[in-house]
Amino acid sequence: MALRLYNTLSAKVEEFQPLDHGRVRMYACGPTVYDYGHIGNFRTFVAVDLLCRFLRQSGYDVRYVMNITDVDDKIIRNSARDGVTVQRYTAKYEKAFLEDSATLNIEPPTFVRATEHIPEMADFIARLQEKGIAYRTDDGSYYFRIAKFPAYGKLSKKDFAGMEDGARVDVDEYEKDSARDFALWKAPKPGEASWDTSIGPGRPGWHIECSVMSMEKLGPSFDLHAGGEDLIFPHHENEIAQSEALTGKQFARFWFHVRFLLVEGEKMSKSLGNFFTIRDLVLKGHKPSSIRWLLASVPYRNQLNFTFDGLKSAASSVEKLRNFRFRLTSAQFPAGANPAMTQLAGETIERMKGALDDDLNTAQAQAAIFDMVRSANAALDRGEVRKDDAQPLLAVLDKLDEIFGVLKDDDQPKMKAILDWARAEGREKDISPELLEIAGSSQLSDGDVNQKMSKMEAARKARDFKTSDALRAELVSAGIIVENTKEGVRWRRK
RNA sequence: GGCGCGGUAGCCAAGUGGUAAGGCCGAGGUCUGCAAAACCUCUAUCGUGAGUUCGAUUCUCACCCGCGCCUCCA
Numbered sequence: 302m303a304l305r306l307y308n309t310l311s312a313k314v315e316e317f318q319p320l321d322h323g324r325v326r327m328y329a330c331g332p333t334v335y336d337y338g339h340i341g342n343f344r345t346f347v348a349v350d351l352l353c354r355f356l357r358q359s360g361y362d363v364r365y366v367m368n369i370t371d372v373d374d375k376i377i378r379n380s381a382r383d384g385v386t387v388q389r390y391t392a393k394y395e396k397a398f399l400e401d402s403a404t405l406n407i408e409p410p411t412f413v414r415a416t417e418h419i420p421e422m423a424d425f426i427a428r429l430q431e432k433g434i435a436y437r438t439d440d441g442s443y444y445f446r447i448a449k450f451p452a453y454g455k456l457s458k459k460d461f462a463g464m465e466d467g468a469r470v471d472v473d474e475y476e477k478d479s480a481r482d483f484a485l486w487k488a489p490k491p492g493e494a495s496w497d498t499s500i501g502p503g504r505p506g507w508h509i510e511c512s513v514m515s516m517e518k519l520g521p522s523f524d525l526h527a528g529g530e531d532l533i534f535p536h537h538e539n540e541i542a543q544s545e546a547l548t549g550k551q552f553a554r555f556w557f558h559v560r561f562l563l564v565e566g567e568k569m570s571k572s573l574g575n576f577f578t579i580r581d582l583v584l585k586g587h588k589p590s591s592i593r594w595l596l597a598s599v600p601y602r603n604q605l606n607f608t609f610d611g612l613k614s615a616a617s618s619v620e621k622l623r624n625f626r627f628r629l630t631s632a633q634f635p636a637g638a639n640p641a642m643t644q645l646a647g648e649t650i651e652r653m654k655g656a657l658d659d660d661l662n663t664a665q666a667q668a669a670i671f672d673m674v675r676s677a678n679a680a681l682d683r684g685e686v687r688k689d690d691a692q693p694l695l696a697v698l699d700k701l702d703e704i705f706g707v708l709k710d711d712d713q714p715k716m717k718a719i720l721d722w723a724r725a726e727g728r729e730k731d732i733s734p735e736l737l738e739i740a741g742s743s744q745l746s747d748g749d750v751n752q753k754m755s756k757m758e759a760a761r762k763a764r765d766f767k768t769s770d771a772l773r774a775e776l777v778s779a780g781i782i783v784e785n786t787k788e789g790v791r792w793r794r795k
Numbered sequence: 796g797g798c799g800c801g802g803u804a805g806c807c808a809a810g811u812g813g814u815a816a817g818g819c820c821g822a823g824g825u826c827u828g829c830a831a832a833a834c835c836u837c838u839a840u841c842g843u844g845a846g847u848u849c850g851a852u853u854c855u856c857a858c859c860c861g862c863g864c865c866u867c868c869a
Contacts, residue, residue, distance in 0.1 A: 532868095598818080664818095668817035682833060
């Protein structure tokens with residue numbers, strides 16, 4: 302079965318086939334680096350990451366480009382407020398974005414920056430002007446003439462034919478021929494960042510960067526264009542207009558839009574006090590893997606209700622998977638193989654692939670893995686798992702994790718890094734005891750832990766439970782989880 | 796007002812014209828020196844009303860509620 306994806310352009314679920322056999326070219330609208338990214342931003346980026354990972358797992362060679370918008374109104378406003386250059390201002394938040402992406406195990410795409418493509422944008426606009434599609438106003442701004450692109454509205458399903466010009470002219474705008482015409486290039490204003498270019502001084506409009514950079518990296522027609530649902534209009538509609546008006550070719554073929562999330566059942570907003578960055582959540586003691594799992598647990602086209610109960614639940618779910626993996630890798634099994642386990646592994650792989658092929662139904666993929674884990678754990682309890690069964694079962698987990706990216710336990714160092722950042726930023730008051738507990742579990746080295754573990758085991762063998770319990774309590778208070786199982790003793794960090 | 800999405804167990808959340816995945820939490824039990832982990836059992840008739848149908852949670856209509864876009868917010 303092949304991947305079927307919802308395409309905003311056709312408003313249908315379609316079978317996905319790239320233009321070039323075996324090769325996918327995709328572009329995603331990335332962040333505007335004017336502040337720390339919030340969980341809403343990262344829902345989108347995680348969803349696109351899942352898509353990219355699944356395409357790769359499905360055998361495609363994926364070229365994935367993401368833009369970083371490092372010049373826009375908010376950036377100009379905020380950098381002026383802080384009295385720093387635009388460059389310096391955006392550098393801080395771009396770094397934060399890259400760190401947060403890494404925290405969430407988002408595989409880095411090829412990044413492109415708006416400010417590094419200013420001459421190309423000017424050239425693009427000049428060519429639009431040559432074709433009579435763009436026009437210059439007296440102040441030196443350039444606009445896109447929507448009347449020249451009859452297909453305008455095809456992505457957002459808006460009908461502009463009957464709209465009267467002038468009904469809603471924004472008085473702040475310059476002299477546009479039509480109210481719907483959008484800015485390609487903004488004339489310089491005093492105190493604002495400006496570039497001298499072939500079409501005159503100024504700065505790019507919002508949409509032009511994505512047309513220019515995506516086509517430069519991926520060609521005039523490419524397979525997938527992704528972003529948050531809010532970008533459908535006007536951003537992506539305008540990208541299509543600019544690009545297709547210039548090249549006469551179809552721009553992106555599939556449009557992938559990720560739905561907004563809610564927080565505790567309400568729209569996230571600063572005024573409601575339910576606005577969270579990744580760092581805010583980690584400071585509260587939540588693990589990056591919990592955040593990622595929760596964000597990935599609801600299919601991208603559904604509204605996701607992001608709650609703190611949900612985060613705790615996600616933490617337990619990830620824990621369950623990690624425990625299962627731990628159990629398979631740490632125990633000794635009798636030689637041989639159990640055909641039931643081989644079959645279970647095979648069926649689960651099929652179920653996961655089938656779920657993800659179905660417009661990235663991550664919820665069903667997760668259900669498939671949990672079904673397998675339960676069955677396999679039950680078989681383990683009954684002693685029905687043989688030596689040769691471990692590998693195929695672990696392979697299923699690996700396959701799952703190629704997409705979901707939560708099994709490797711590197712939460713602790715990531716949280717420690719954010720703890721250090723908070724201290725450097727003077728945010729001590731936001732550091733929770735939970736974070737300190739987890740980040741602090743590194744105080745005991747692996748060697749220390751192993752030493753105490755063997756002492757504890759010796760005491761247990763001698764049935765000196767008082768001593769062994771005391772050692773265990775000591776380890777537990779240091780953030781170590783100790784398990785004495787039939788298959789042997791083992792430990793891990795909280 | 797225009798266009799669109801959704802309302803499923805305490806919470807999160809899939810799904811289907813033939814009586815409902817998965818996760819978390821809770822209760823009871825098994826295992827265990829204890830703890831942890833794990834396993835087993837239990838917990839929903841799918842917003843409300845009407846219609847179509849042999850049969851609807853799944854289709855249609857109405858209503859109520861929530862959400863999104865229509866203003867450079869992912």
